[in-house]
Amino acid sequence: xxxxxxxxxxxxxxxxxxxxxxxxxxxxxxxxxxxxxxxxxxxxxxxxxxxxxxxxxxxxxxxxxxxxxxxxxxxxxxxxxxxxxxxxxxxxxxxxxxxxxxxxxxxxxxxxxxxxxxxxxxxxxxxxxxxxxxxxxxxxxxxxxxxxxxxxxxxxxxxxxxxxxxxxxxxxxxxxxxxxxxxxxxxxxxxxxxxxxxxxxxxxxxxxxxxxxxxxxxxxxxxxxxxxxxxxxxxxxxxxxxxxxxxxxxxxxxxxxxxxxxxxxxxxxxxxxxxxxxxxxxxxxxxxxxxxxxxxxxxxxxxxxxxxxxxxxxxxxxxxxxxxxxxxxxxxxxxxxxxxxxxxxxxxxxxxxxx
Amino acid sequence: xxxxxxxxxxxxxxxxxxxxxxxxxxxxxxxxxxxxxxxxxxxxxxxxxxxxxxxxxxxxxxxxxxxxxxxxxxxxxxxxxxxxxxxxxxxxxxxxxxxxxxxxxxxxxxxxxxxxxxxxxxxxxxxxxxxxxxxxxxxxxxxxxxxxxxxxxxxxxxxxxxxxxxxxxxxxxxxxxxxxxxxxxxxxxxxxxxxxxxxxxxxxxxxxxxxxxxxxxxxxxxxxxxxxxxxxxxxxxxxxxxxxxxxxxxxxxxxxxxxxxxxxxxxxxxxxxxxxxxxxxxxxx
Numbered sequence: 001x002x003x004x005x006x007x008x009x010x011x012x013x014x015x016x017x018x019x020x021x022x023x024x025x026x027x028x029x030x031x032x033x034x035x036x037x038x039x040x041x042x043x044x045x046x047x048x049x050x051x052x053x054x055x056x057x058x059x060x061x062x063x064x065x066x067x068x069x070x071x072x073x074x075x076x077x078x079x080x081x082x083x084x085x086x087x088x089x090x091x092x093x094x095x096x097x098x099x100x101x102x103x104x105x106x107x108x109x110x111x112x113x114x115x116x117x118x119x120x121x122x123x124x125x126x127x128x129x130x131x132x133x134x135x136x137x138x139x140x141x142x143x144x145x146x147x148x149x150x151x152x153x154x155x156x157x158x159x160x161x162x163x164x165x166x167x168x169x170x171x172x173x174x175x176x177x178x179x180x181x182x183x184x185x186x187x188x189x190x191x192x193x194x195x196x197x198x199x200x201x202x203x204x205x206x207x208x209x210x211x212x213x214x215x216x217x218x219x220x221x222x223x224x225x226x227x228x229x230x231x232x233x234x235x236x237x238x239x240x241x242x243x244x245x246x247x248x249x250x251x252x253x254x255x256x257x258x259x260x261x262x263x264x265x266x267x268x269x270x271x272x273x274x275x276x277x278x279x280x281x282x283x284x285x286x287x288x289x290x291x292x293x294x295x296x297x298x299x300x301x302x303x304x305x306x307x308x309x310x311x312x313x314x315x316x317x318x319x320x321x322x323x324x325x326x327x328x329x330x331x332x333x334x335x336x337x338x339x340x341x342x343x344x345x346x347x348x349x350x351x352x353x354x355x
Numbered sequence: 356x357x358x359x360x361x362x363x364x365x366x367x368x369x370x371x372x373x374x375x376x377x378x379x380x381x382x383x384x385x386x387x388x389x390x391x392x393x394x395x396x397x398x399x400x401x402x403x404x405x406x407x408x409x410x411x412x413x414x415x416x417x418x419x420x421x422x423x424x425x426x427x428x429x430x431x432x433x434x435x436x437x438x439x440x441x442x443x444x445x446x447x448x449x450x451x452x453x454x455x456x457x458x459x460x461x462x463x464x465x466x467x468x469x470x471x472x473x474x475x476x477x478x479x480x481x482x483x484x485x486x487x488x489x490x491x492x493x494x495x496x497x498x499x500x501x502x503x504x505x506x507x508x509x510x511x512x513x514x515x516x517x518x519x520x521x522x523x524x525x526x527x528x529x530x531x532x533x534x535x536x537x538x539x540x541x542x543x544x545x546x547x548x549x550x551x552x553x554x555x556x557x558x559x560x561x562x563x564x565x566x567x568x569x570x571x572x573x574x575x576x577x578x579x580x581x582x583x584x585x586x587x588x589x590x591x592x593x594x595x596x597x598x599x600x601x602x603x604x605x606x607x608x609x610x611x612x613x614x615x616x617x618x619x620x621x622x623x624x625x626x627x628x629x630x631x632x633x634x635x636x637x638x639x640x
Contacts, residue, residue: 078588103590157571159585211488211570212577214584226472227488338589340403349404352574 034060034068034278037269039090041077041261042217043236044124044298048072048094051294056285060278068278076215077162084109084266091270091279094123094263094286097162099330101262114264122260123286124300127252127318128170129235131223134247138229142253143174146230147204154228156212156219158338163216165334167232168202168344170257172337173327175201177255177320203347234259235315239299254319261300385603388596400597408574409582410601416490416578417558420497424554428505429540429547435506436513453502461499462567465492469568488570493578496564501554508550512543545617552613556606 040048053070060068073080073090081100084090085107093110095101101121104110114121132140138151146153158164175198182197183190213219216233220241223231231238238250263283270276285291292302301315327333337344389397400406435447453461469476469487479486486492520542524534540547562580570576577585579602586595 076588078590157573157585158589159573160588209572212572214566214571225466225470227470345405348573352404352408 034066034275035273036068036070036275036278036282037089037091037273038070038072038094038282039080039084039088039092040072040074040094041080041096042074043096043234044094044261044295044300045074047291047294047298047300048074051297052286052291055290055294056282059285060281063281070282078160089269089272090266091273091275092263092282093266094261096261097165097330098260098262098324099334100162101264102330104264104266109266109268110264111267112265114262117264117283118287119303120260121262121264122303123263123291124236124261124295125303126234126236126259126261126299126301127321128166128232128257128259129238130251130253131220131231131233131238131248132229132251134249136249136251140230140251143171143178143201143205143255146171146208146232147201149208151208151230152210152228153205153208153230153232154211154213154219154223155209155232156214156216158344160214161216161219163219163234163237164212165338166234166257166259168337169324169327169333170232171202171205172198172343173257173322174253174255174320175199176327177322199343199347202343203350206344206347207351235301236299243299252316252318256318256321258321258323260323382603385596385599388592389600392593392596396593397597397600400594401601403594405573405577406579406582406594406598409577409579410598412490412493412577413559413579413602414605416493416497417555419494420501420558421551421555423494423498424501424505425547425551428502428550428554429509432506432509432513433535433539436510450506451503453500458496458500458561458563459567462496462564465495465499465564465568469495487568489576492568492570493565493576496568497558497561500561500564501557504553504557505547505550508546508553509543512546516542548613548616552609556609559602559606 038048038053049072053072057068057070060066073083073088075083077096077100080088080090080093080095081103084093084104093101093104101110101114105114130140130146132138138148139145140151145151155167156164158168176194178201179194179197183194211219211222211227213222216237219231219233220237222228224246235250235252238248242248242250263286265276265279265283267276270279287304289304292304296302324330324333328336334342336342339345392400401410431450435443435450466487467473469479469492471477471480471487476487486495516539521534521538524538525531529537560580561578562584565578566581566584569578569581571581573582579598583595583598583602586592586598
């Protein structure tokens, strides 16, 4: 009898002790606490960490009374996709390239059609733009200016940087547009001639490229180190730097590519973690005015027009903006430009042969 | 007696296990992937123009690096062993620094000095000399990360070296320079070869410093390791594996060659690794 009492007392003390140990880790009982794992590419990190995640946590608490803990990881878009393919159990993937989401979808982890979401599954957009030195000493205005002899151009390597793929596709697409303008309106452009002009433009610009960094960020660092006259990169990579007083000029060419950054719920992981409701609400929240304004503060062009107005000034809309879809979608563009027989691959080989 | 044998066996298997786990296992994983792909695919991957250009550039720059270190490293080692001068201890300590700092940081340091905003870089640019983002930049990065090999391989051999043959050559009328190249260098050849080969294989695989310092333009300034990284990033692990194996094969051949060159006939171990004192130094007659 006596022994039994002391045993239960010990058990009680131990369990109290265990609870005390657990307290700092789990502030509320398990039913009220939810956890969401976000895998994002690194550029919008600040918007997520400072604004969007805290706002979503408040929103979810208000709506359901539950506390959400968001564990977020940031890295290069491709590296995040590969991590998820390799077993990183992210519930939401917010990446810079559609094709990175498609890789996850191909492996079966994303089973729904994420393009059916609001704004086609895209949460932020930007355009391919030029950054030049203060006062634009080389008078850069169009893509043709990048091809002039003596102009040093920077963009990263498309093999390692999604950003560089956008840049090179922008050159190619702009080439097609410029050719159509030269031919004149009304006359249907000769496809092969337009293609040849775009290829020529790409070759003449690639010839001026001095350094191809691993990523867009590194390319900007190289530019800041004093290399190059023009950097081709996302507008949102340049805007915050100019706002913080760095001595660049941003030039948005009239023919340029709309960059779209997608987001998707990773079905396999949300079902395993039983957080589908939280994950879907989070993705919907990313389209809200509040989240869109946070992205706009980082220099992204919001997909939600109301937020654009609240952002610092309006973003100038280029006259001849085109999208990846206009060029046939990423799969087609990737094969046409970056495959083993692709235009860019061949251009680099030709330039090496020419010496 | 028996316990001693048990200890011996345990030690031996520990050593074998250590090497197998750390080196052979990852290596065999790479080999397996290559075997799955098949030799035809390997040849196809490696002969892609960009891959071939990257491999050629890597071999070329690594060879240049090796030659520079073979000459200047040997001279530095002799100076560090034979001469006394103020600050020698500091210089000696500096030699190992490239091993102690991350190679990425080494790249940043080189970029800061030779970049257009760096003092030296601006001066060179005014004279039309391009170092950074061109081939010399790659060699510079390789030289930096392989700095210790030749010097550190030569120093102990030079310390052990008997001076009589040199003195004899000198008194027989050979110039200091002739003495150095015909007596000193052949005597320390095993050490020199070890340093030179390690320099070469280490230079082949360098990534961190080069990726910062080179322009990384395919077929111009892109080395093999950077090419491999690009293929991994663009979802082409097979192409990456093939080129990795090509580098690995060159390194392996170089190390086998080194082993053959430094092992006198009939010996089980390379001369350099034999216990000191027993090592017969071959003197050119």
